[in-house]
Amino acid sequence: MAQISISDSHNAAGGGRERGALASVAAWIAIAALCAAAAPARAAVQADAAPTGLKVTDELGRTIVVPQPVRRIVSLAPNLTETVYALDAGDLLVGDTNVDDFPAAAKTLPHVGAVLAPSLEQIVALHPDLVLATNDLNRRATVDALAGLGLAVYVTDPLSIDDVLASTARIARLIGAGDRGDAAVADMRARLNALAERLADVPPRRVLFVVWTEPLISIGKRTFLNDALNRAGAQSVVEIDDGWPQISFEYALKLQPEYLVFAGSLAEANAPAADELSKLPGWRDLNAVRDGKIVIVSDAIDRPGPRMVDAIEELAHLLHPDAFAPGAPAGGSRLVTPDNREEARTACAR
Amino acid sequence: MRPLTMRRVVWTCTLLAGVLFAVSVMALKLGAVPISVSDLVVSLGRLAIGRTDQLPLDYRLIVFDLRLPRIVLGALVGAALSVAGAGFQALLRNPLADPYVLGVSSGSALGAVLALQFLPQIALATPLGAFVGAILTITGVYFLGRREGHLDSTTLLLAGIISASFLSAIIMFLMTTLTSRDVRGMAFWLMGDLSTPLVPSLRWFFLVALLVGIGAIYTTSPDLNLLVTGEREAMHLGVDVTRVKLVVYVAASGLTALAVSASGAIGYVGLLVPHAMRFLFGSDYRLLIPASALGGAIAVVLADTLARTIIAPTELPVGAMTAIAGAPLFIFLLRRSMR
Amino acid sequence: MSTLGASATESREVRARSEETARLAVEQASYAYSPTRRQIPTFTLSATSFQARQREVVAILGPNASGKSTLLQLIAGSLAPLSGRVLLDGIEIGSLDARTRAQRIAVVQQHAPLVFPARAGEFVLQGRHPYGRALHLPNEEDVALAQNALAQVGAEHLADRRMDQLSGGEKQRIILARALAQQPLLLLLDEPTLHLDIGAQVELLERLRRLAEENRYTVIVVTHELALAAEFADQVVLLHRGKCLRVGTPAAVYQRELLEQVFEAPLDVEAGPAGRPRVSLRPRLADAARPDGAGRTRG
Numbered sequence: 002m003a004q005i006s007i008s009d010s011h012n013a014a015g016g017g018r019e020r021g022a023l024a025s026v027a028a029w030i031a032i033a034a035l036c037a038a039a040a041p042a043r044a045a046v047q048a049d050a051a052p053t054g055l056k057v058t059d060e061l062g063r064t065i066v067v068p069q070p071v072r073r074i075v076s077l078a079p080n081l082t083e084t085v086y087a088l089d090a091g092d093l094l095v096g097d098t099n100v101d102d103f104p105a106a107a108k109t110l111p112h113v114g115a116v117l118a119p120s121l122e123q124i125v126a127l128h129p130d131l132v133l134a135t136n137d138l139n140r141r142a143t144v145d146a147l148a149g150l151g152l153a154v155y156v157t158d159p160l161s162i163d164d165v166l167a168s169t170a171r172i173a174r175l176i177g178a179g180d181r182g183d184a185a186v187a188d189m190r191a192r193l194n195a196l197a198e199r200l201a202d203v204p205p206r207r208v209l210f211v212v213w214t215e216p217l218i219s220i221g222k223r224t225f226l227n228d229a230l231n232r233a234g235a236q237s238v239v240e241i242d243d244g245w246p247q248i249s250f251e252y253a254l255k256l257q258p259e260y261l262v263f264a265g266s267l268a269e270a271n272a273p274a275a276d277e278l279s280k281l282p283g284w285r286d287l288n289a290v291r292d293g294k295i296v297i298v299s300d301a302i303d304r305p306g307p308r309m310v311d312a313i314e315e316l317a318h319l320l321h322p323d324a325f326a327p328g329a330p331a332g333g334s335r336l337v338t339p340d341n342r343e344e345a346r347t348a349c350a351r
Numbered sequence: 352m353r354p355l356t357m358r359r360v361v362w363t364c365t366l367l368a369g370v371l372f373a374v375s376v377m378a379l380k381l382g383a384v385p386i387s388v389s390d391l392v393v394s395l396g397r398l399a400i401g402r403t404d405q406l407p408l409d410y411r412l413i414v415f416d417l418r419l420p421r422i423v424l425g426a427l428v429g430a431a432l433s434v435a436g437a438g439f440q441a442l443l444r445n446p447l448a449d450p451y452v453l454g455v456s457s458g459s460a461l462g463a464v465l466a467l468q469f470l471p472q473i474a475l476a477t478p479l480g481a482f483v484g485a486i487l488t489i490t491g492v493y494f495l496g497r498r499e500g501h502l503d504s505t506t507l508l509l510a511g512i513i514s515a516s517f518l519s520a521i522i523m524f525l526m527t528t529l530t531s532r533d534v535r536g537m538a539f540w541l542m543g544d545l546s547t548p549l550v551p552s553l554r555w556f557f558l559v560a561l562l563v564g565i566g567a568i569y570t571t572s573p574d575l576n577l578l579v580t581g582e583r584e585a586m587h588l589g590v591d592v593t594r595v596k597l598v599v600y601v602a603a604s605g606l607t608a609l610a611v612s613a614s615g616a617i618g619y620v621g622l623l624v625p626h627a628m629r630f631l632f633g634s635d636y637r638l639l640i641p642a643s644a645l646g647g648a649i650a651v652v653l654a655d656t657l658a659r660t661i662i663a664p665t666e667l668p669v670g671a672m673t674a675i676a677g678a679p680l681f682i683f684l685l686r687r688s689m690r
Numbered sequence: 691m692s693t694l695g696a697s698a699t700e701s702r703e704v705r706a707r708s709e710e711t712a713r714l715a716v717e718q719a720s721y722a723y724s725p726t727r728r729q730i731p732t733f734t735l736s737a738t739s740f741q742a743r744q745r746e747v748v749a750i751l752g753p754n755a756s757g758k759s760t761l762l763q764l765i766a767g768s769l770a771p772l773s774g775r776v777l778l779d780g781i782e783i784g785s786l787d788a789r790t791r792a793q794r795i796a797v798v799q800q801h802a803p804l805v806f807p808a809r810a811g812e813f814v815l816q817g818r819h820p821y822g823r824a825l826h827l828p829n830e831e832d833v834a835l836a837q838n839a840l841a842q843v844g845a846e847h848l849a850d851r852r853m854d855q856l857s858g859g860e861k862q863r864i865i866l867a868r869a870l871a872q873q874p875l876l877l878l879l880d881e882p883t884l885h886l887d888i889g890a891q892v893e894l895l896e897r898l899r900r901l902a903e904e905n906r907y908t909v910i911v912v913t914h915e916l917a918l919a920a921e922f923a924d925q926v927v928l929l930h931r932g933k934c935l936r937v938g939t940p941a942a943v944y945q946r947e948l949l950e951q952v953f954e955a956p957l958d959v960e961a962g963p964a965g966r967p968r969v970s971l972r973p974r975l976a977d978a979a980r981p982d983g984a985g986r987t988r989g
Contacts, residue, residue, distance in 0.1 A: 061472070099665060113664050118539070120383040120664035121546065122413045140536045142547040145474050149548070150412055247527075352811030352837065352849045354828040444805045573826035577816055579806060584799050586768060588872070589792030589820040634806040637825050 057175065060158040060168065061136060067153045068130045071176045075129040077119060078138045080306035081157065082107050084169055085133070087185060087307035088178045096127045103308075121146055131155060131175065137225075137305070157305075161228040162313075165305040166190060189310045193232060196317055199324050200234040206320045208235045208296075209258035209289070218247050229302050229309060233316035234324075235262070250283035260320060261289045265300035296320065355635050363632055367645035371426065374649050378422050378656040383663040384413055420548050424613060425655045425669070426648035428545070429620055431561055431610040433647025436621030437628075437639055438568045438603035441575040442596060443504050449622035450607040453496075453511030456616040457518035458488025459608060463540055463615075464522055468529050475550050477540075478612040485608030488514060493600065501593045502600060504582075543617030543670025545655050553613075560609055565644055567602040571595045572636035579634075617651065617670045619677030624650055626684055712741040713908045714765065714876060718774035721760050735760045737774055738934040740927050744875075744906045747899055749919035751943075752929035753953050758912045759880055761929065765910060766878055767791050778876065792820035795876045796869035800884065802861065804853050810864045811849035814839055817871030839870035842901065859890050870901070877907045883915055891915070895922040916953070916969045920944060920962070928952065941967050 054068035075096040076082040082101045085094055091106060098116050101107040111127065114120045116138050124132065124147060134144055136158040147154050155175065159165045166186045173182020210230060212218040220226045221243045230237055238256040239248060278284040279291065289295065298316045301308035318325055380391055394410050435450040443452070450456070462484020463477050470476035492514050496507030526537060539546075549557060574595045577585040586592045610617070628642040654672040661667065717739050724731035735757040742748045750758045763769040764776055767783040776783045778794060786794070802813070817839065818832040828836070840846045843863040853861060862882070869877060879898070883891040895911075895918055902909045913919055919926055919940065926943040928936045930952040936943045944967040946959045955971070962968035 114383075115665040117536075118546070118666045118668070120659065120666055122417050123383040123664040125412050125417065126384040126409060140539075141471055142474075142536055142539075146547060150416055352809075352815070352833060354812070354815055354833055357825075357827055440805075444803075446805060573819065573822070577819060580802050580804065580808075580813070580816070581799060583768065584797070584802075586788070587766060587792060587795070587797040588816065589789045591788055629806060634808055635812065637827065 054153070055175070057155070057171075059155045060164075061156045063148075063154075063156065065148070065153045065155060067155070067175055069177075071130045073127065073129045073131075074176065075113060075124050075127055075132045076101070077113070077132065077134040077143070078116060079103070079107075080304040081133040081135060081172075083304065083306040083308065084172060085176070088169075088173050088176070088181050090176055090178050090181075093176060095129060096124065117143075119143060121150070125150060125152070133157070133172065135159075135305075159225055159305045160223060161225060162193070162232060162309070163228075165225070165309065168305070169307075185307065189307075192310050192314065196232065196314060200317060200321060203234060203321055203324050205231070205234050205236040206260055207238050207256075207258045208260045208262050208320070209238055209253060209256070210262045210264075212245055212264075216247050217250060217253065218245050221246055225305055226303055229313050230262070230316070233313045234321050235260070235316065250286075254283075254286055257288050259289060260294045260296055261287070262296045262298060262316070264298055264303055355633075355637055360638050360641065363638060364641050364645060367642060367649070371645055371649050371652070374652050374656075375422050375426070378652050379414060379418050381656055381660050382413070382418060383659065383666075384409075386410070386414060417548075421545055421655065422652055424549055425545050425651040427557065427561055428610045428614045428617065429624070429647035429649070429651030430565065430644040431606040431647075432617065432621040433624040433628075433643035433650075434565050434568055434640055435603040435606040435610070437625035437636070437643045438575075438599045438606075439621075440625060441579050441636065442502075442599045442603065443508050444579055445504075445508070446626070447622070448508075449619075450603065450610070451515065451616060451618075451621070453492050453507065453604065454488050454514035454518060455485050455604055455607045456611050457515045457522065458491075459485040459611040460522050460537070460541060460616065461518050461525075462487075463612075464525050464529070464537055467537065468525075475552070478550065478553060481612035482608055485604070485611060488518065489601070489604040489608065502596045504596075507600075539668050540615035541670075542668040543615045543673070544668040545614050545651075546659075546666055546668075547614075549613050557609060557613060561606065564602045564606040564609070565640070567598055568606075569637075569640045571598055572640050575599070575636040576634075615668075615670065617673055619673045619681075620647055620650055620654075623677055623681055623684070627680070630684055630687065713744050713746075713779060714742040714910075715777040715780075716740050716761075716765065716774075717777065719761070719764050719771040719776050720773045721757075721764060721769055722772050723760075733932050735764070735929075736933045738927070738929070739774075740925070740934075740937045742908045742910070742925060744908055745902050746924045747902050747909045747911065747922055748925045748927065749923035749940075750910060750912045750927045750929065751914065751916070751919050751923075753914055755931070756929040756952075757932040758914075758929055760932075761927070762797075762878055762880055762910065762912050765876070766795055766797050789820050792872060794874055795878065796872040796874035798866055798869045798877065798879045798882060800880065800882065802853065802865055808853050809849070810845070810851050810853055810856065811836065811840075813853055813864055814849075814867045814871050817868040820872060835873065836867075836871050839867040840864075842870055842905075843867045843897065858885065862886075862894070866897075870905070875908065877901070877909045878912075879910070880912045881914070882911065883913060883918060891918060898922070916944075916949070916957075920967050920969060939965075941965055944969060 054066045056064065056066050058064050071093060073095045074085060074090075074093045076085060076094060077098060079098070079101045082094065082097045083103055085091060086104055086107065091104075094107075094110055096111045096113045097107055098119065099112050099114060100116060101110070111123075113123045113127070117140055121143070129152065132147055132152055132154040134154055134156045136156055139156070144154050144156055155172070157168045157172075159168055166189060170179075170182045170186045173179050173185070208230065210220050210226065212220060219239045220237060221239070221241050222237070223242050224244070227237050238253075238258045239246060241248075278295070284290050296316070296319050298319070299308075299312050302312035302316065376388075376391070380386055380388055390410065391414065394414060432450050436448070439448040439450060439452065440446055442448075459481040462480040462482070465484075466476040466480025470480075492507070492510050493502070495510035495514070496502055498506050574585065574590045577588050577590050578592065578595060582592050585595075607621070624647045625639060625643045628639055628646050632638055632642050650673070651669065654676065655669040658667040658669045658672040661672075718737040719735070719739070720733065720737045721735040722731035722733045738757075738761060740748070750761055752758050760769065764771050765783070767776075767786065770784050778786075783791065783795070796817070814836045815828050815832060818828055818836065819826055821832070822828070837846065837849070840849055843866050845860065845863045845867060848856065848860055848864065853864065856864065877898075882894060886894065898909050898911070899922055901907055911919075911923070923940055926936075926938065926940050927934060928943050928948070935952065936945075936948065941961070944959050946957060949957050949959065949969070956974065958970045958972045960968045960970070
């Protein structure tokens with residue numbers, strides 16, 4: 002079969018047709034893309050008029066304008082929900098997160114999703130005048146996105162008990178509950194001062210606050226929790242500044258804290274009783290375990306909100322029973338000894 | 352013999368574009384806040400004729416400020432990742448290649464972590480940090496992946512894998528020791544998350560860069576068909592192999608850098624969409640590139656819609672959805688292709 | 691002389707000229723290669739010369755590491771000669787751009803590592819790549835030429851089959867068809883008979899002879915198969931450790947002492963039919979003298 006000879010005119014004609022087709026496809030893509038990009042640009046919405054309201058700076062240094070009076074609040078963190086209820090302003094709340102559990106009424110509010118992943122559109126659909134968030138739990142990206150949609154977001158950033166008291170007062174003023182806020186803060190301050198007087202001459206107990214058992218995670222010095230411990234007459238033995246440090250058992254053994262402190266929710270999961278821990282390697286070498294000096298405190302101690310002073314007081318009672326008038330500690334705190342571990346387990350399971 | 356014609360390319364793309372349109376409309380309709388289709392059509396109509404002020408504030412905020420930008424971003428990211436994946440599969444002559452195999456996502460993640468740690472208050476810092484991290488990784492891997500002056504597929508693959516591991520190790524170290532509470536958000540980034548809208552000042556740059564990248568790879572698509580049969584063979588057929596490999600490397604890595612800076616490391620899209628498109632439409636890159644772009648857009652928009660509605664009001668990161676759907680789809684494709 | 695880009699008139703001139711002069715002229719071409727920059731380069735091929743016309747089958751013959759593949763790559767234009775030159779129809783191959791080179795020289799690879807599924811027809815159409823522009827989408831002429839190429843290798847019926855479903859022999863025919871679709875002047879093959887049984891080897895070489903004749907190709911085959919080269923080659927280039935020892939017809943090149951020295955094996959060369967030499971293994975003297983109790987005889 003003979004070879005067919007070719008002409009080079011093939012190149013020009015075919016290439017031209019293809020080039021034309023390519024150009025039209027490119028143009029089609031460009032047009033489609035431009036339409037898509039233009040749509041949000043044209044629909045870009047801020048409030049039509051300049052926002053009116055109270056101009057404040059939140060605890061991250063952001064300047065926000067909060068419409069007055071505040072009638073609808075969405076809270077993005079459990080402690081902020083509790084704070085609003087404690088200020089007697091629970092009827093202003095129109096939405097909270099999935100995990101808000103105190104007081105009971107908070108569970109019945111419309112939910113906007115998880116703390117780290119709330120639904121932006123759900124928040125917007127609730128038409129809040131004010132959104133409360135905390136730098137401790139919420140993502141900065143969420144805050145920025147909500148602010149970009151024109152919502153007023155107030156972000157708290159408490160690093161100490163005093164910060165929490167100041168936050169409470171400021172939030173109260175923001176939502177028109179200034180008097181109640183001041184009163185609540187004054188009450189808490191008074192109780193803390195009384196506690197400080199009681200513990201003035203008492204040397205603080207050296208404690209290891211256990212956030213998690215496997216791996217062993219404790220708390221840093223520059224945290225809210227540490228401040229709470231200090232006020233309860235305790236001193237965290239972990240000499241690390243920030244965050245939630247994971248420490249080794251050798252380090253804990255070298256420090257030999259007098260007490261181990263667990264927060265309530267962990268106890269519900271593990272119910273660490275002295276003799277259970279005493280069977281585990283590493284734990285059993287701690288004096289605190291051998292002596293049964295394990296304390297379970299309600300997890301309100303980690304919630305920068307109204308119940309924290311209760312928790313601090315309870316912890317103080319547990320760690321320094323002699324400094325207080327005789328009487329059983331109130332609330333959900335127990336000193337677990339080999340005698341009452343059963344009681345403790347059932348109590349914590351409440 | 353049914354050779355590829357321009358007509359087939361255009362028709363296939365039109366079909367896929369239609370599917371993308373339908374999926375987008377459905378995505379606009381669905382969400383934590385339900386919106387009826389008729390309301391949607393009316394709003395879109397009003398938008399088209401410019402009467403945005405007549406729309407109720409709700410719709411404007413939710414549909415046009417939240418959902419529509421999110422859908423557009425998802426579509427663009429899906430297109431970028433799929434085209435990059437198809438490009439790398441040709442460049443490395445390996446069907447398991449995906450956009451992250453050369454370490455771009457790890458370098459990008461490192462940049463994002465550092466930006467989140469040191470500049471959390473600047474919203475622009477994270478995507479820029481991610482992009483810079485990606486570019487540095489691309490450059491580094493390029494120089495590591497060279498042999499006798501030009502890119503060698505095997506060396507490149509090794510260099511990329513090693514870089515990815517090394518950078519991931521650094522990220523793990525940082526995430527354990529860094530204390531900034533903003534680093535907590537990295538988990539979302541690492542899984543791929545579209546809930547953070549792209550900073551408006553970057554949107555145009557993103558779009559243009561994307562089109563340039565996809566266009567650049569498309570111009571090499573006839574050469575890629577030859578390249579996958581062997582480099583020397585492609586050279587003997589007149590392909591400038593060195594130039595083509597460089598163009599594909601830079602463009603595909605650039606597309607990956609763009610996608611990852613905007614939405615984190617969404618997985619499986621870059622690997623599976625090209626294979627799904629090959630399964631449906633054949634391996635010819637002149638059709639595969641545009642089909643992958645559109646197919647990737649469809650995949651991400653679908654996955655993101657599922658992610659934000661399945662356990663509403665909580666929003667899953669879109670990467671979780673692509674991972675859940677990706678594995679079974681891969682097995683299905685594998686078994687069908689073996690028959 | 692403009693050599694870049696193939697204009698219509700120029701290629702016609704070139705083809706007309708090829709009737710008179712040698713199609714391929716290798717003039718003192720050599721190549722050296724050093725694994726690292728510091729080492730002194732070793733000559734993989736010393737100055738080699740030969741010429742080939744249209745319709746001619748040339749065998750580049752030699753044992754392993756004799757420089758055969760290097761010579762083929764110099765002819766293909768994928769390597770540039772250190773000294774000397776390689777001319778195709780009077781034009782230096784190195785001066786051609788890749789596209790023109792691909793229109794004139796086709797290299798048949800040994801196998802096609804297919805990473806992604808492809809059909810035979812698509813694969814053959816890739817041979818038209820050097821003639822396309824922009825997206826290189828095939829037109830009717832390309833399709834016709836590809837089908838013609840398939841017919842020439844007797845594989846028209848395989849056009850729609852997937853490459854990974856073909857047998858080794860069928861796949862090789864498709865690969866050859868792709869080279870034919872390039873409509874080259876030169877057809878180069880590197881050890882094409884390596885994995886084939888004797889029947890397939892003969893079939894391939896007969897086909898190459900036929901194609902060379904019908905399509906006026908110059909076919910260059912690199913091989914170490916003495917018998918096949920003797921039977922099918924018009925010209926043999928004998929290489930040994932990078933040196934070209936002899937160029938000529940098989941009868942002229944196949945001298946016993948020379949072959950024994952090159953291949954380091956005991957060989958016998960006889961004259962065969964049609965003036966072509968026949969090579970066989972010489973029986974070892976020791977075996978011939980040994981008495982065989984089992985009754986086997988040695989001839």
